Amino acid sequence: MPEPISRDTVAKVARLARLDLTEAEVDRMTTQLAGMLEHFCDVDALDLSNVQPLNQPIPLTNVLRDDVEQPSLDRDEVLGSAPAAQDGRFRVPPIIGFEE
Amino acid sequence: MTRRTVVDIATQVAAGSLSASTVLEENLAAITAREHEIHAFNLVTADRARERAAEIDADVKAGKKVGRLAGVTISLKDNMCTRGVETTCSSKILAGWKPPYDATVVRRLADEGAVFVGKTNLDEFAMGSSTENSAFGPTRNPLDTSRVPGGSSGGSAAAVAAGFSAASFGSDTGGSIRQPAALCGLVGVKPTYGMVSRQGLIAFGSSLDQIGPFTTTVADAALLMEVIAGHDPLDSTSLPQPAPQLTSVLANGVKGLRIGRVADMPEGSSPDVLARLDAAFEALRAAGATVVDVKLPSMSFGLTAYYLVAPAEASSNLARFDGVRYGLRVDAKDLNAMYGATRAAGFGDEVKRRIMLGTYALSAGYYDAYYGKALKVRRLIADDFAKAYAQCDAILTPTSPTVAFKFGDKTSNPLAMYLCDVFTIPTNLAGHAAMSVPFGTGEAGLPVGVQVLAPALGEATMFRVAAELERAS
Numbered sequence: 001m002p003e004p005i006s007r008d009t010v011a012k013v014a015r016l017a018r019l020d021l022t023e024a025e026v027d028r029m030t031t032q033l034a035g036m037l038e039h040f041c042d043v044d045a046l047d048l049s050n051v052q053p054l055n056q057p058i059p060l061t062n063v064l065r066d067d068v069e070q071p072s073l074d075r076d077e078v079l080g081s082a083p084a085a086q087d088g089r090f091r092v093p094p095i096i097g098f099e100e
Numbered sequence: 101m102t103r104r105t106v107v108d109i110a111t112q113v114a115a116g117s118l119s120a121s122t123v124l125e126e127n128l129a130a131i132t133a134r135e136h137e138i139h140a141f142n143l144v145t146a147d148r149a150r151e152r153a154a155e156i157d158a159d160v161k162a163g164k165k166v167g168r169l170a171g172v173t174i175s176l177k178d179n180m181c182t183r184g185v186e187t188t189c190s191s192k193i194l195a196g197w198k199p200p201y202d203a204t205v206v207r208r209l210a211d212e213g214a215v216f217v218g219k220t221n222l223d224e225f226a227m228g229s230s231t232e233n234s235a236f237g238p239t240r241n242p243l244d245t246s247r248v249p250g251g252s253s254g255g256s257a258a259a260v261a262a263g264f265s266a267a268s269f270g271s272d273t274g275g276s277i278r279q280p281a282a283l284c285g286l287v288g289v290k291p292t293y294g295m296v297s298r299q300g301l302i303a304f305g306s307s308l309d310q311i312g313p314f315t316t317t318v319a320d321a322a323l324l325m326e327v328i329a330g331h332d333p334l335d336s337t338s339l340p341q342p343a344p345q346l347t348s349v350l351a352n353g354v355k356g357l358r359i360g361r362v363a364d365m366p367e368g369s370s371p372d373v374l375a376r377l378d379a380a381f382e383a384l385r386a387a388g389a390t391v392v393d394v395k396l397p398s399m400s401f402g403l404t405a406y407y408l409v410a411p412a413e414a415s416s417n418l419a420r421f422d423g424v425r426y427g428l429r430v431d432a433k434d435l436n437a438m439y440g441a442t443r444a445a446g447f448g449d450e451v452k453r454r455i456m457l458g459t460y461a462l463s464a465g466y467y468d469a470y471y472g473k474a475l476k477v478r479r480l481i482a483d484d485f486a487k488a489y490a491q492c493d494a495i496l497t498p499t500s501p502t503v504a505f506k507f508g509d510k511t512s513n514p515l516a517m518y519l520c521d522v523f524t525i526p527t528n529l530a531g532h533a534a535m536s537v538p539f540g541t542g543e544a545g546l547p548v549g550v551q552v553l554a555p556a557l558g559e560a561t562m563f564r565v566a567a568e569l570e571r572a573s
Contacts, residue, residue, distance in 0.1 A: 017443075018436070018443055019440060019455060020443070029453065033456060033460065035514075035515065036407060036457060036514070039404060039407075040408060040473075042401065043401055048473060048476040048477070051476040051480060053475030053478070054475055054476075054479035056337070057294075057529075057530060057532075058337065060340075063336040063337075074200060078200050078425075092438070093433065093437075
């Protein structure tokens with residue numbers, strides 16, 4: 001079984017998940033995640049050595065439609081519900097150049 | 101209060117002996133009387149509903165052919181996209197968002213003449229078992245307002261139990277239709293994975309989610325399933341087959357069916373619930389079924405596997421809520437800072453907890469130890485079911501280990517809340533069919549639900565068993 005999850009790992013996972021957690025949230029989350037992961041160790045009672053993982057319950061693969069043009073969503077309607085749009089596109093803050 | 105069934109409304113409205121507007125006004129009157137204490141809805145769409153009901157009445161008067169659900173009032177869980185009508189997932193991160201399209205299920209219901217009453221409350225992003233995790237406040241159980249309606253589709257269950265609509269729809273990822281149906285005394289169906297289109301259902305766990313109905317009768321659920329099920333080219337996980345025939349099998353009885361009793365069932369159910377389960381087996385036996393003992397040794401590990409698989413899928417699905425295309429944005433100096441600030445402000449505690457757990461379980465160095473292992477447990481559960489269904493046609497378990505519990509009883513301990521779903525989760529992992537049927541009452545006179553499980557595409561058998569339980573209850 002892996003090491004119990006540390007506060008540093010929780011902070012790193014929060015960055016990966018793009019979640020700005022407060023210090024108090026990181027503390028609380030460390031305790032709660034550790035509890036859940038410990039519970040997960042129950043499965044160590046099972047012999048899983050020759051078991052194939054089951055990703056999804058039905059055996060459909062590569063479902064593709066014919067490559068024919070079809071109408072799409074109305075662009076103005078889609079952009080109309082976005083937080084910010086300009087010139088027919090989603091508008092976002094600067095992507096680079098503000099690293100500290 | 102007049103309790104009209106889906107079948108009665110559809111039949112009488114089509115025949116011109118009842119108007120869709122009359123049905124709707126009865127529901128709206130019930131909403132006016134009790135919604136302030138129940139909070140089943142995030143949004144009541146009374147004006148749209150009145151227009152739709154009037155259209156249907158005009159069509160009937162003009163002698164036009166109307167659909168199979170003409171005038172049937174329906175509430176929709178607020179994680180199903182409705183074009184131009186606010187869809188929030190009971191989350192601050194989507195508040196105010198109006199989808200540019202209808203979910204396939206919504207379209208199919210509308211095409212058959214359904215009248216949509218409103219969007220119902222849920223645990224934020226369907227993560228919870230009590231509807232206490234909604235960003236807009238909890239829903240109360242109409243049968244006892246000091247208790248929860250179950251979750252995550254608590255608003256949908258409450259809406260039908262309180263007479264706000266004839267039926268409603270929810271989504272079930274680990275029990276989110278069946279458990280609230282049980283706690284509110286309703287029929288609730290989780291169809292076989294892939295039977296009902298997920299297109300336009302805002303995803304939680306994509307390999308687990310299915311949409312299904314809440315109704316007051318088994319026949320109503322059968323009719324609604326026939327309308328919503330069947331292949332949808334817009335969902336790549338939709339099974340390539342038509343909707344099952346269910347309304348025609350309800351009178352067939354259970355003679356000759358083999359009903360499985362799980363000999364090694366997880367412990368922890370209350371005695372009143374177990375007594376009703378025993379009575380259900382007796383009723384089926386009296387109707388000509390045989391009861392056989394089956395074993396599901398990995399069933400108790402379902403919960404454990406689910407609470408890694410579902411958060412892992414959720415952490416990926418919920419990455420799309422980033423302040424760019426819809427919903428909330430918290431402005432910041434650059435894109436990454438905007439993502440982090442938006443998601444911190446927009447998501448509630450339980451959603452954050454599951455995103456964190458899922459992200460961790462999928463991250464480099466931990467994948468094999470957690471997510472990979474959980475998928476292997478998932479395989480064992482599917483294999484156990486396959487062995488059990490070699491010996492029986494359907495299995496009965498409790499739906500929920502207890503009747504509806506009080507507010508706050510389980511909110512401080514996530515694991516205690518997760519245990520509500522111990523009987524419902526294995527079905528989602530295996531992708532099978534399941535439904536909850538009300539079967540008498542337990543503690544404090546509150547309803548007890550019995551869960552009928554069937555293999556993938558076993559809906560016809562499942563509905564025969566459910567109909568027999570309904571006749572016996």
